[in-house]
Amino acid sequence: MIRFLARRLVQMALLFVVFLSIVWLLLQAMPGDISDTLVGNPDIPREVRFELRQRLGLDQPLHIQYITYITNFFRGEMGVSFSRYPADVSTVIWQHLPRTIVLFLTATVFAFWLGFKSGKLIAWGRGGRSEQAFILGGVFLQTVFYPWFAIVMMWVFGFYLGWFPISRFIDARLWQGSPYDANDLFEQMILSTLLVTVVYVVGRVLIKRFATTVTMEARLRQALVLVTVGGLILFWYLHPARTYVADIAHHTVLPVVTLGLVTFGATMLLTRSAMLETLGEDYILTARAKGLPDRVIRDRHAARNAMLPVTTSLVLSLAFVIGGGIVTESVFSWPGTGQLLLQAVMVSDIPLAAGILAVTGVLALVGHLVADVLYTVLDPRIRIT
Amino acid sequence: MTISVENLETRQVDPTKPLLEVDRLVMHYKIKAGEVSAVEDVTFTVHQGEAVGLVGESGCGKTSVALSLMRLLPNNAEYVSGQIRLDGEDLLQLTDEEMRTRRWKDIAMVFQGAMNSWNPVYRVGDQIREVLDTHFRGQMTYEQQREHMERLFAAVGLPGEMLDRYPHEFSGGMRQRAVIAMALACSPQLIIADEPTTALDVIVQDQILKELKRIQTELGMSIIYISHDIAVIAEVTDSLGVMYAGKLVEYGPTTEVFARPKHPYAYLLLKSTPSITGPRRQLAPLEGEPPDLLAPPTGCRFHPRCPFATERCAIEEPPLADIGGGHRVACWHWEQVPDLEEALLR
Structure with missing residues (x-):
């Protein structure tokens, strides 16, 4: 190893x-x-x-x-940005990177989680009435012309219904004269979310180890979700910068949902076909003959094996976070690295563009390494030598 | 390595008592083009401790019968009529949940695709433990389960450490032994072995069949062997059924059916198989193909391929009639079918 x-x-x-x-x-x-x-x-x-x-x-x-x-x-010097002279390229990227990563990570994680669950369920209940609707929706989301879809989403939810701000990262009027820096606050939000995630994961592991019955495990899991999510919300509710934090969160929803929906459609269709393939395997028949409950056959045997191709696509999509963000970030005027790259290329700001692409490259390389290691965990037949 | 079933639960056997009674079972698959009559009016009985074999060409309904017994058929299958009684209780009347708890506990199965019977991502031991978790929930501690599984592995001649291995680390023969060990996990009354040795080489095939036979007799279980290879099955069964196009055409004591097949299909099937131990003989290929079960032939389903067929065969369906000694044949002209031995000596 x-x-x-x-x-x-x-x-x-x-x-x-x-x-x-x-x-x-x-x-x-x-x-x-x-x-x-x-x-x-x-x-x-x-x-x-x-x-x-x-x-x-x-x-x-x-x-x-x-x-x-x-x-x-x-030597660790990415040079000076021509268009934002005299700012360092690394400083400029560092300012924009968290926004892009949060946008994509949230969208991807939720989309894959939901996509995997629903793909699993529609494959399991094959022939059901909702299946056609889900497939149709999935194909639509996967093949839709993305910029058009983003604009439609903006028009419906931002303009027509008015639920969410149409674009940008913060509302400039609200932040005028604010004692807080948007970037600092955003970083604090990320940190607190990360902390809660770690607590949640540790909690899950502890519950798995110490819970004695299935019902007890389920109860404890619900309690854990309540405590972690509730704690996070309560913390920011009591925080003095609460209106500003809410403003950032409010601006994040629409781009995350739009991007997430597209990934969701693709993941759901992929999971469904992978799942249908595993459901035809002999070991599924064995599992049924063993008298295992349906839920166990579905989750432990079928979905577990259907996870392999879905994981590949997850890891690869994470590597394309920055480059793939150009369209989303341009449409929503989201000040992330995708928009930054576009601007840099337009004005021939070579150090900045090269710096952003270098970060993309590192992410892609690391992503593939993580994928390879993850495979050995997911599939015991694959050995690292 | 010692092979022993000593530590496993044995059952007292009364060979006169029926264990499984399949009674006029009719099962169809519904497809777009119509109904496929996959199992048509099949009747046979498996007694306690008895080994029954079902043979026939591919697509003649053997596996459909096997899956019917465990109610593992795909969704488009429909039980049209008949009963499957286990210890007098009709399995077709049970709810899905009741049936689920019976599976493996009362009837276990050794599958055709034994190579792929294991889920590749879990250790073999964990896949057996799953059975114990399901059927003996809360009755066994983790250590007891481990002990039990080691006994099961010992019974099929596998070392206990192999429980911690993944399926791909097993050879084909070992995998099949492990499948048998898993089948024994809940000491079922009946094991259905669907082509248990088809994918294995001849030597391993022979070893495994013998072991399965020994375990079955020593533990007092009943077993249904399903195979296309009549010679393999004849060695290990007490009774033999021959299936053709979804119907049971001949059934009786193995020695009888094997030596004096009375149904033309069984006769031709045997004549087309070379014998290793018996006399050298001319092989006669069985011409033609099994019929399309969407529209099976009228009368006797074998009549289009049968050298003995008359007009009556195309109109009237012969019943599975007893010709003495528990030997049953569904043919109008069974008396014309020569004795296989005589035919071979000629």
């Missing part, structure tokens, strides 16, 4: 260098540079432009620029 990890990490490092080089070269291949955007006006003297290019190092030959970039990168 340790040898496997060591070898994989070396592989990943090499792969990452190749990835970064390709990304950097592709960005260089774009016509023009930042000076076109900033001082491209013909009224501005050409000397200004030359000076700007000189100061940013854009006048150097390409290979020198490349070597400088790569060596700096591995």
Whole structure:
């Protein structure tokens, strides 16, 4: 296991260098540079432009620029953002990353959880009346043109019903003169949620170990959900910044739901077909012949094996969080890394764009590693060597 | 490694008492094109401690009978009429939940696809424990379960440590032994073995059949063997039934049916099988294919392929009639069917 990890990490490092080089070269291949955007006006003297290019190092030959970039990168320097001069690329990314991760993580986790459950149930109750409706809905959500769907969601829930704010991360009027920084508060929200999640997981493990009867386990689990979720809500309810926190949460709902629905449709259909496949396996017949209750056959035998392909798709989708966010974040004006990447590319802010793509690459590589390790846990036939 | 069933519960056997009575069972599958008559008017009895064999070509309804007995048929199956009585109680009248608690406890099964009978993601021991958890809920401690499972494994000649292994770590033969061990977990009165050795090589096949036979007699269980291979089954059964196109066409003591088959189908089936121990003989292939059960032939279902068929066979269906000594045949012309031994010597 340790040898496997060591070898994989070396592989990943090499792969990452190749990835970064390709990304950097592709960005260089774009016509023009930042000076076109900033001082491209013909009224501005050409000397200004030359000076700007000189100061940013854009006048150097390409290979020198490349070597400088790569060596700096591995010294931990991602450079300075051209369009947000003089802010560091890492600072800019760090400001935007939590918002993107929260948006995607929440949407993905809920979508996969619900999608897996409903896919499992419709496959189990095959031929039921609701099955057709679920399949139709699933196919619609999976194939819908996403930007259009996002706009429809905004129109229905934001404009027509008026339940949720239409776009952006916070309401600017409310935050005017606020004693709190939105980013700090948001980070605190993430931390508190993480803490509650850890408590919940630990609680579940303890319950599994110490509960003596099935009913007792179910009761304790309900109590745990109540205590953790209730505690989190109570904490923020009593917090002095409560209106501001509520504002952030309120703004998060619509993008999360929209993104989640699309993932939900795909997951449900995938789970359903994986589940139908496992239901035809001989060991399901064995399980039935053994006189096991239906719930045990469904959850312990069928769904457990149907989980493998669904896990693959979950891990892969997590790796595409940042890149895939461009559409969602643009439509909802959500200030995350996806929108940031789009802006950076538009103005040829090469260090910023390369930095965001580098983070994406790291996430993808780590995601695949996690997936490989997870497989060995889920399927004993797979061995790491 | 010692193989012993000593520590398992044995049952007193009264060979005259019927255990399972299948009485005029009719079962159809409903598909879009119509009704498939998969099991048609099947009647036979399994006595305590008896080993019964069912043979026939693929698609003749053997597995449908087996699954019917445990009520494990797919949703489109329909019991049209008949009874399946276990110890006098009709299983078809039980509720689903009652039937579920009977499965494995009263009737266990060794499946056709023994290789895939195990869920690949759980340890073999845990999959057996599941049975004990379901049927002896709260009656056994974790250690008692472990002890019991080790005894089961010992009975089929597997070391107890193998309980902690995953199915893919077993060889084919070991997996099948483990399946048998699992079948014994609740000391069922009846085991249904559906093609128990089909996927195994001949040597392992022989070992496993012998072991299953020994366990069955020593523990006083009844067993129904289902196979397409009449030679394999003849060695281990007391009674033998031959099925064709969803119908039982011949039933009787194995020695009788095997030596003097009276139904033309049984006769031709035997003639088409080479014998390893018997005299060298000319093999006669069985021509044609079993009929489409969506629209089975009128009269005797075998008449389109039967060399003895007359006009009557196409119109009137022959009943399964006793011809003496518990040997029953469904054929109008059974007296014309020559003795197999005589035919072979000629």
